Amino acid sequence: MKGYRVRRTLATKLVNELVETADEKQLNETIARCGRVDLLRIGELGYTELDRQGGAEFLFQVLTAREERNSVAIASGESFGGWTKIFTDPRLRAAIVGHLTFGGTVIETGTDSYLLADTRARTGAGA
Template structure:
C-alpha cells in the first residue's frame, strides 16, 4: 500500500503549514511515493525532504537579499570586459568574491577615472557575495548621505546608522560627488566610524585616498579608513 494512501494528506499539509515547511509540503508526497517503491529507510526519507527544505530556504533568502541590495542590473563578472582593462587582475578581482575580508570587517577601495568600470566591478563583487550568503547594500554615496542628513535633522541618526548594521557590506558608489559641506561629510564620517572593524564597506572613488581632503575638509575625519585594511585594484585606465 502506498504511503500517501495511509496518510491524512490534508492534515499533514496543515501541520507543515504550521511548521512553516513549504518545500516539504510541496514535495513530501512525491518523495513518499519514491521511498515506498524503493524501500527507503525512514532516515533517508526525512533527510531527503529536509535537504530540499534547506535548499529552498537558501534560494528564497538569496532572492530577498538580491532585492534589498539594489544592485544595478547586468553587472556581473561575466559581463565585465577584463581584456579591455588589462591592468586589472581578473584573478585578484575574482578573489574578492571570497568572504575572508568581510569576516575581518575590512574595507575595499576601488579607484579610477569615470567610466573605468569601478561601479560594475563593485556590483559584481556584491552579487557574488550575496550568492555566498552575505547581505549587501549598493547605494550612491550622495543618496545615502542625504538620507543620513535627514535622519540627523529628525534626531534619528544613530538609529538610521544602526539599521545599516544588518548589511555585512555597504557599497558606496562615487564618493567624489559628496561635497566638502561639513554637514554631508560629518554624517559620512559617523557612518564610517560606526562600522569600523565591525562591518565592511566598499567605496568607489575617482581620486586616490591621498586626495580625500577634497571630500573630508578635516584630515582627522579619514582615520577610520586610513588604518583599515585595503585591497585596492589599480586604476581602470
C-alpha cells in the first residue's frame, strides 16, 4: 500500500528455486531478483533440513546480498537454538544467524501462532 516491493515466499520454495536455477546456471540472476525487493519475507523456515547441497549455501548468498541494503523477515517455528536441525553445518548456521541478527530486530513469539492470533483478531473468534 505504501509502494514497497515485497516478495513473500516459503523457505522450501525459495531454496528449491535457488537449487533449480543453479542447475540452469541462472543462480546469480535469481539472487539479484531477490535483492531488488524492499522486503523479502521468508516463511516456514524450520520445517525442512537445509544441508550445504540442499540449498543452505544458496540461502546464505541471498541473505548476504541483501545485507545492509534491504530488509529480510523470517518466520520460523524454531528458535535459533533449534536451527541445528535446519542448518546442519555449524559454521554456515552461525554465519546465517550472524547476518540475520546484525543490526536487526529479533521478535520471538514463543509457541503462539501469529497467523492464528491474526485470524482470531480479524474474525472476532475467541480462544
